[in-house]
Amino acid sequence: MRAEIVSVGTELLLGQIVDTNAAYLARVLSEIGVSVFRRVTVGDNHARLLDALQQALAESDVVVTVGGLGPTEDDITRETLAEAMGDTLERDEATAHRLQAFFRSRGIRMAQSNLKQALKPMHGRLIDNPNGTAPGLIFERELDAFNDAPSGEATPPNPKSEIRNPKSIHTDARPGKIAMALPGPPNEFIPMVDNHVAPYLRAITGGGTIRSRTLRITGMGESSVEEKVLDLTHVDNPTVAPYAKLGEVHLRVTARASDIETAGRMIEERVKLLLERLGNRVYGFDDETLEAATVKLLTNARLTVATAESCTGGLLASRITDVPGSSLVFPGGVVNYSNESKTDLVYVPAEMIAEHGAVSAEVAQALAKGAITRFKSDFGIGITGVAGPDGGTPEKPVGLVYIAVAGADRVKIEKARFIGSRKDIRWRSAQTALTMLRDRVLELGSAS
Amino acid sequence: MRAEIVSVGTELLLGQIVDTNAAYLARVLSEIGVSVFRRVTVGDNHARLLDALQQALAESDVVVTVGGLGPTEDDITRETLAEAMGDTLERDEATAHRLQAFFRSRGIRMAQSNLKQALKPMHGRLIDNPNGTAPGLIFERELDAFNDAPSGEATPPNPKSEIRNPKSIHTDARPGKIAMALPGPPNEFIPMVDNHVAPYLRAITGGGTIRSRTLRITGMGESSVEEKVLDLTHVDNPTVAPYAKLGEVHLRVTARASDIETAGRMIEERVKLLLERLGNRVYGFDDETLEAATVKLLTNARLTVATAESCTGGLLASRITDVPGSSLVFPGGVVNYSNESKTDLVYVPAEMIAEHGAVSAEVAQALAKGAITRFKSDFGIGITGVAGPDGGTPEKPVGLVYIAVAGADRVKIEKARFIGSRKDIRWRSAQTALTMLRDRVLELGSAS
Numbered sequence: 001m002r003a004e005i006v007s008v009g010t011e012l013l014l015g016q017i018v019d020t021n022a023a024y025l026a027r028v029l030s031e032i033g034v035s036v037f038r039r040v041t042v043g044d045n046h047a048r049l050l051d052a053l054q055q056a057l058a059e060s061d062v063v064v065t066v067g068g069l070g071p072t073e074d075d076i077t078r079e080t081l082a083e084a085m086g087d088t089l090e091r092d093e094a095t096a097h098r099l100q101a102f103f104r105s106r107g108i109r110m111a112q113s114n115l116k117q118a119l120k121p122m123h124g125r126l127i128d129n130p131n132g133t134a135p136g137l138i139f140e141r142e143l144d145a146f147n148d149a150p151s152g153e154a155t156p157p158n159p160k161s162e163i164r165n166p167k168s169i170h171t172d173a174r175p176g177k178i179a180m181a182l183p184g185p186p187n188e189f190i191p192m193v194d195n196h197v198a199p200y201l202r203a204i205t206g207g208g209t210i211r212s213r214t215l216r217i218t219g220m221g222e223s224s225v226e227e228k229v230l231d232l233t234h235v236d237n238p239t240v241a242p243y244a245k246l247g248e249v250h251l252r253v254t255a256r257a258s259d260i261e262t263a264g265r266m267i268e269e270r271v272k273l274l275l276e277r278l279g280n281r282v283y284g285f286d287d288e289t290l291e292a293a294t295v296k297l298l299t300n301a302r303l304t305v306a307t308a309e310s311c312t313g314g315l316l317a318s319r320i321t322d323v324p325g326s327s328l329v330f331p332g333g334v335v336n337y338s339n340e341s342k343t344d345l346v347y348v349p350a351e352m353i354a355e356h357g358a359v360s361a362e363v364a365q366a367l368a369k370g371a372i373t374r375f376k377s378d379f380g381i382g383i384t385g386v387a388g389p390d391g392g393t394p395e396k397p398v399g400l401v402y403i404a405v406a407g408a409d410r411v412k413i414e415k416a417r418f419i420g421s422r423k424d425i426r427w428r429s430a431q432t433a434l435t436m437l438r439d440r441v442l443e444l445g446s447a448s
Numbered sequence: 449m450r451a452e453i454v455s456v457g458t459e460l461l462l463g464q465i466v467d468t469n470a471a472y473l474a475r476v477l478s479e480i481g482v483s484v485f486r487r488v489t490v491g492d493n494h495a496r497l498l499d500a501l502q503q504a505l506a507e508s509d510v511v512v513t514v515g516g517l518g519p520t521e522d523d524i525t526r527e528t529l530a531e532a533m534g535d536t537l538e539r540d541e542a543t544a545h546r547l548q549a550f551f552r553s554r555g556i557r558m559a560q561s562n563l564k565q566a567l568k569p570m571h572g573r574l575i576d577n578p579n580g581t582a583p584g585l586i587f588e589r590e591l592d593a594f595n596d597a598p599s600g601e602a603t604p605p606n607p608k609s610e611i612r613n614p615k616s617i618h619t620d621a622r623p624g625k626i627a628m629a630l631p632g633p634p635n636e637f638i639p640m641v642d643n644h645v646a647p648y649l650r651a652i653t654g655g656g657t658i659r660s661r662t663l664r665i666t667g668m669g670e671s672s673v674e675e676k677v678l679d680l681t682h683v684d685n686p687t688v689a690p691y692a693k694l695g696e697v698h699l700r701v702t703a704r705a706s707d708i709e710t711a712g713r714m715i716e717e718r719v720k721l722l723l724e725r726l727g728n729r730v731y732g733f734d735d736e737t738l739e740a741a742t743v744k745l746l747t748n749a750r751l752t753v754a755t756a757e758s759c760t761g762g763l764l765a766s767r768i769t770d771v772p773g774s775s776l777v778f779p780g781g782v783v784n785y786s787n788e789s790k791t792d793l794v795y796v797p798a799e800m801i802a803e804h805g806a807v808s809a810e811v812a813q814a815l816a817k818g819a820i821t822r823f824k825s826d827f828g829i830g831i832t833g834v835a836g837p838d839g840g841t842p843e844k845p846v847g848l849v850y851i852a853v854a855g856a857d858r859v860k861i862e863k864a865r866f867i868g869s870r871k872d873i874r875w876r877s878a879q880t881a882l883t884m885l886r887d888r889v890l891e892l893g894s895a896s
Binding site: 010011012019039048072105111130317321327337338375376 | 460461462468658671681691702757765773775782822869870
């Protein structure tokens, strides 16, 4: 089964934003065995978009558009795709009501133009969008044409069934074409791909598959990781490929097989081997973040942590509380930009700050211990450093960060010299703190 | 002058890497007045690449390929582009010698296949690549056809001159086509675009340019923004286009003109008009974030703010402290996940929490006032809500968030019902808090 991705938006064409959506979709499609034949990007221009869609529909079985579903005049994907598919749009009353209720609940008057987002293909259906106002659209008109054909084998789509059985579609038959229109904002686009597009197409393709799994590694550099797995990176199937990320390394294992079970088994065998070599430096898989893995460890061990942050300014607390259920392990934290608040909130002696400076191992340790006292937690984390771009001195340059993790028995302190932007330095500091905390919890586990 | 970008590489098609090169090139091209008509991505497949190139050459004046210039078998751009341009390749001896010397100097035996990288168009030339082994290629064959035409005005290209004068090319004339092939690694690609492609095309276009500026708007939905500027979105030059972002709206103004000054003036006039209509709902321009704009306002007014966050868990503090220089306006904040810490750190009465619940207008207000008391700041922000995905009840559903901004004189509280993921709800909560704070500071400014 062949697919084409059509990204719509002048801002993409002008390079004002990078098209991460298309890359994401392409990856998902190839993992479910749909080969992406071409990707094309056009601006918010009816004639050019129509041209691109017609060409895509002529050459591929599935065409997926990204973007152009907003309520404004230059959002033309919905209408143009209907035109290319020879379909018409009708208002879906349930969706219209939902839109109206949404605006009412927020006390905002709904502009008439928003009702565009309640339009549904005559031959097709809408994809629910829990994260925005624009639902996705699936056009199946040419499937009808196919289904109406004399062969009579296939069942006509039932617009009422939430997910009709798409197995009946002969993927090698023409003109059995599917077109989907997905919204551009990544927070709406990605869940729609994961929860609707992928299962829908997976059901249709049935056949050969590509699977992959990502191991996420912390506390080891990319070249050290690669050294340990170099032989495996030369194997063709499954492949193992390292990717350097900010503060961590990912290893992607990809297997091709005739069916999902075989591919899954190949991956699991390879993952097992990788885990033997990398041990607990692998903190998680796929989309699991370091904060999520750490919160899980703490939850299982029934331990809590509190934070006292200076240069990271709440980033560490924000990452921890980004994890659903983190309230079980995180009573709270403080952000101490001012020296006064370091003393007032987490008991760092003013004399200590005067003697060693706010950016010092002593203060990091006092912050960590103060967090424990203040929040009555099992662990405390203290971070103090120079995030830049200003404020560096020869003795305390930009990127110098002290990170302390305190437990009941002892404190561990790391002195780091991070490079990069303010954002990078803050991120790496929080990453190191989470890694140190994770190591402490793991030690406890192996000691008990 | 119209351009198309053709990105070549199966890894792009599969989404294994994100195509930042094409976005970069698109931005540079539009800045020098070359309008990018379409972008297309194809795999390392001769027939499909040839097809894409032929179509691009039929519709655009300039076609630029990215990638596929390496020494391996699946690097086919060079040959396929020559085929599409009706040109042939010949070995450039100087480049061949340089390649051999390069490998010798690193003590590596050069594979024969590397000599592919010394091939040069019969009608065209190579672009020097100081950062890799593959030079870029410029094909000008169809320019010859044009130059040989009876009009006789244009001078034939002189292959010896490093940069011949391209002014003589009539950009509206056919068949005056240019094709360029650039290498894929960004550290080779970007310098080549900056140092060769941009000057070459700038000379051809005669200095025409496109400039743009983005207005960033908070506290107004996309459709309300559009209503206010609808007439301007119908104007062709400068264009005005709205984009919905998470919790804010962007309006992009783009002007085309013969020179940078004219384009800049056109933009400034349009921006002035937009500011008259949207007033202080415009918080910033281009890459300025809401937190940066708010920190700037506070800094200028010599005011400080402290935060007491429950459901946002430090995200607001983290966004504020992401801004360089924020320490002048932000003494600190607290993250109060536990009710105990709400009482202990920012004096929220335990009875109030018992009576109204932690998620309530009363607690939000107490958090905001407590932050002021604790940090001796001018403003205090309190946020409490249900970020989800769990923890919602019929009375207090996921997405219900109370946001309070307190000053010395009064407190303003908003009750919001956000939709989306935990991440979205947290982001929108912080966004609303920053907007409310900004409004308070603006009021002070206009009152004084």
